[in-house]
Amino acid sequence: MYDGLKGFRDFYPAEMGPRREVIDTLEATAKRYGFREIGTPAMERTEMYVDKSGEEIVEELYAFEDKGDREVSLTPELTPTVARMVVAKQQELSKPIKWVSTRPFWRYEQVQQGRFREFYQTNVDIFGSAEPEADAEVLAFAADAMTNLGLTTEEFEFRVSHRDILGGLLEAFDADVDTREAIRAVDKSEKIDDDEYHDLLYEAGLSYDQAAEFDALLDTDEESLDELIEFAGTDRVEAAVTNLQNVLDVAEDFGAREYCTLSLETARGLDYYTGVVFECFDATGEVSRSVFGGGRYDDLIESFGGQPTPAVGVAPGLAPLSLLLQRAGVWPDEGFTxxxxxxxxxxxxxxxxxxxxxxxxxxxxxxxxxxxxxxxxxxxxxxxxxxxxxxxxxxxxxxxxxxxxxxxxxxxxxxxxxxxxxxxxxxxxxxxx
Amino acid sequence: MYDGLKGFRDFYPAEMGPRREVIDTLEATAKRYGFREIGTPAMERTEMYVDKSGEEIVEELYAFEDKGDREVSLTPELTPTVARMVVAKQQELSKPIKWVSTRPFWRYEQVQQGRFREFYQTNVDIFGSAEPEADAEVLAFAADAMTNLGLTTEEFEFRVSHRDILGGLLEAFDADVDTREAIRAVDKSEKIDDDEYHDLLYEAGLSYDQAAEFDALLDTDEESLDELIEFAGTDRVEAAVTNLQNVLDVAEDFGAREYCTLSLETARGLDYYTGVVFECFDATGEVSRSVFGGGRYDDLIESFGGQPTPAVGVAPGLAPLSLLLQRAGVWPDEGFTxxxxxxxxxxxxxxxxxxxxxxxxxxxxxxxxxxxxxxxxxxxxxxxxxxxxxxxxxxxxxxxxxxxxxxxxxxxxxxxxxxxxxxxxxxxxxxxx
Known part of the structure; x- marks a missing residue:
């Protein structure tokens, strides 16, 4: 008798039926928005991830040398792959490019509730529009998908932030601050205590006073966003605040506004985000971790050797989503008839x-x-x-x-x-x- | 700009649309037969493949050592995985177990037309019935799937054989013949010349005269199957011929008989087959290679440590199937509306x-x-x-x-x-x- 591998799951029909129903709902919702399905490989050259995230990323990858002496990795996420695909056919594809796909990804990480080494995501991305309409469409898709799954406004919320507000504020404190490190600290802030958080901000180049002030600024509510513009006094923060407000205005028209809460403490872990970012949370707090997230990443295509191409996307993962759907009592029945x-x-x-x-x-x-x-x-x-x-x-x-x-x-x-x-x-x- | 890996493909919406339509047709057909979807991992312990096929199989696998020092491999086919899953829950699952799934597999092999290192298959399997009805259901599913894809009886045929007829005949020549090696030779016979084929049979333990006689026996047509029983004079061949005839009779009732041709030269490459085996071919011969195949593998579950459990299955692969569908002019349109x-x-x-x-x-x-x-x-x-x-x-x-x-x-x-x-x-x- 053989065992399966730790962090890799077998889904028998009784478990697969509900999963298929959830995937079908996510994909059907995306299709109504005009997202087109793509198919993507399970493996890429390791350098693609190392160039983007540094040598330390290899520790989290299923990376190995293939029989042709290529350094290869199982794909830990879809974004680099779709970026590569956009660059390869940039001229031929009519913009905006709107893609959807559902498939497994692999990361060598600690297995815990709702987190596995093999995990499924439905990735939805728009390439070629820098307008707030594109960010709002991603939010509207995500909100529609959640309500189509049976969730209501009492069950989930999108915590919305903006990378350029965070970056612009940090810059206003000190032009030499390491914004990447500081934003990583913000991303961790909910999981660590305040002292540790401020230590990280200090390491990123803020003084402890600045760290405390920065932390307080992130509590700013929607009505007071103009105060951030005033505080920073830079075009960058002004443009970012305007952009965030515009995205929320379009989201209102498309029915997604009611699910959005301003939450500048929400930073998203990945380095490539540039504009609006958001994370979906259980509104009751019972599922404590982020359910999924998304945002704008306008620089990635260019860094992959393509023409500058704005981009925005979201990627609901099936495992954390199932925790929320089960908590809310709307995980589908077996559907075995x-x-x-x-x-x-x-x-x-x-x-x-x-x-x-x-x-x-x-x-x-x-x-x-x-x-x-x-x-x-x-x-x-x-x-x-x-x-x-x-x-x-x-x-x-x-x-x-x-x-x-x-x-x-x-x-x-x-x-x-x-x-x-x-x-x-x-x-x-x-x-x- | 990054390149994808050789043998791994990117499917843009224009290519993915038709692929999705074909997959949907295969899966919808399977669902009407009561096959239930399962979800399976992309990775297994390498030993599972080595135990089954010997150390040399590793050359064809994406095998590596993971960060926990486990020898792991990307799954090159589904059958060992579903066998493992059946063994793990053998008591709980009601029989017959009827499973379907569509997903990629990986083999490190030479890339050629219709053959890639990453390739998609729809696997359909029945566990727990040794009756000819189960073999016939697999044939009927395959025939229905093909006609649902728009193919007619002029476009494809199932070449049907029986492992126990081949084994029984070999045994009748010489009880010491290496039937596994000889059946591998039969599987290769269409791709090599007669001398080479007979050399392989000789190496497996037949004399050259026996090899020629065996070769001639495999030309036996349906009406003359009884001559094989007479030639062998063993219960094994008699039971195998009766079983094959029963399977074809049930296939007649379920509408699949018209697609079946007796072809004892069809052996299937994999060692684990035990009874009826078949391969789907382009009836016009334009696509020269086998499109897909299937058959009975009654001993695998037991060899995986489970209770003896008969099994039969088929696994249409998307790439070779697309060659046939394109040749026949029924590959779906882009479907992009x-x-x-x-x-x-x-x-x-x-x-x-x-x-x-x-x-x-x-x-x-x-x-x-x-x-x-x-x-x-x-x-x-x-x-x-x-x-x-x-x-x-x-x-x-x-x-x-x-x-x-x-x-x-x-x-x-x-x-x-x-x-x-x-x-x-x-x-x-x-x-x-």
Missing amino acids: TDYYVLQVGDTREVAAEITRELRERGHVVETDLSDRSFGGQLDYADSVDAETVVIVGEQDLEDDAVTVKDMRSGDQQQVPLAEFPGDHDRPTFDDF | TDYYVLQVGDTREVAAEITRELRERGHVVETDLSDRSFGGQLDYADSVDAETVVIVGEQDLEDDAVTVKDMRSGDQQQVPLAEFPGDHDRPTFDDF
Whole structure:
């Protein structure tokens, strides 16, 4: 007997059914927005990740040397791959480019609740628009997806921030501050205590007084955003505040505004974000970690060797999303149903097969005996696959040119002429006769 | 600019659309048969493959040592993984177990037409039935999937064989023959010349005369299968011939018989097959390689430490299947359409957003301006995404409480009262007004 690997999961039908339903909802929502599906490889050259994030990223990757001596890695996220793809066909693709895909990713990290080494995400990205409409479309898609999954405004919230507000404020304190390090500190601030947080800001180049002042500024509420412009006195912060307000205005028109809360402490961990960023949280706080996040990354395509191309995206992950959906009581049921079981009694396979085929051609889920089972054995199996209707094809019935139709909910059954089952009926059940 | 890896492909929407349609057809067909979707990991312990196929298999695997010093491999096929999963929950799962899944696999091999290092398969398996009905159901699923993809009996055939007929005949020549090696030789026979083929049979333990006689026996046609029983004079061959005939009889009832041709030279390369095996070929011969294959593997679950559990399955691969579908002229169109583009002229975003949302709520694919484009720029974009209807939301129209509905095929357009678009219409187009 073999074991699976730690952090890699097997999904049996009872678990896969609900997951498929959630993925289908995310993808169907994205398709209504005009996002087109792409297919992407599981492996890339390791240098693509090292160039972007530094040599230390390799520790988190499934990185190895392939048989052609290439340094390769299983993809830990989709963004670098789609950036590579955009660069490769930049001229041919009409803008905005709107892509969606669902697939696994891999990171060698500590396994914990809702976090695995193999994990699934639905990635949604827009390339080629710097307008607030694009940020708002990503927010609106995410909000629609969540409500389509059965969540309400009481269940989730998007904490919205802006990288350029954070960067601009830091710069206003001290032009030499390491904004990348400081923003990483902000990203960690909710998970560490204040002293540790201020230490990190100090290491990034702020004095302790500045760190405290910066921390206080991040508490600014929506109505007071203009105070940040005043404090910084720079075009950068003014433009960022205006941009954030514009995004929220468009989100209002597209129905996503009610889910958005200003939260400047939300920074997002990844370095490549440049503008509006957001994270989805459980509004009740019961699921304490961020459910998923997204934002604008306008510089990545250029850093990959492409023409400057603004970009914004979001990537709901199935595992943390399932924690929220389960907490809210809207994780889908197993969804394991069978429309018909065609039960064979005696030497009736030919007729049973004909009925089975006709029902399948009409698009129904139909099973019949594969195991040479008794009447009772077949009925037990029909029950185990939650069959709605059992069609009993027996030798005696067939002498009357009939079959017996049994409703599995009520247990009622009746004889039905063979010519009428399925006959002209699209989806015949007990009640049709 | 980064390159993707050799043998790994990027699918842009124009290529992904048809692939998705093919996958959807395969999966929808499987679901009608009551196959339930499972989700499986991309990685397994390397020993699982080495135990089954020997140390040399590692050369074909993406095998490496992970950061926890585990010898791991990207999954080169699904069968060992599903066998592991069956063993892990053998008691709980009701039989027959019927599973389906579509996902990528990885093998480090020579890249050629229709063969890549990353490739997609839809795996369909039945565990727990040794009856011919199970083999026939797999054949019927495969035949239905092919016809649902638009192929006819002129386009494809299933070459059906039986491992126990091959093994039984070999054994009848010489009890000491290495049947595994000999069957591998049969599997290669169409790709090598006769001398080489007979050399391989000789190496497996047949004399050259026996090799020639064996080769001739494999030409036996359906009507003469009894001659094989007579030749061998063993229960093993008799049981195998009867089993093959039974499978074909059930396949007749389930509509798959017309696609099946007896072809004892078809052996399938993998060692774990035990009973009926088959390969799908282009009936015109234009695509010369096998499109996909399947068969019975009754011993694998036990060899994985489980209770003896008969099994049969098939795994259409997307790349070779696409060669056949393209050859037959039934590869799906791009399938890239947009139901509506909502065009904004002037400061009309609020109304345009409202219309966009209402149409999306009705399930349609709707895009609107994300790039602050001119009237002409938006119309060009609507054209590029093949929008069927453009809804022009202009300031002047709005003064009349109206929008303009433009049919993109004909170019016709007319003013429609705002209250009626979409109003009560489920899917309003130019012709509705």
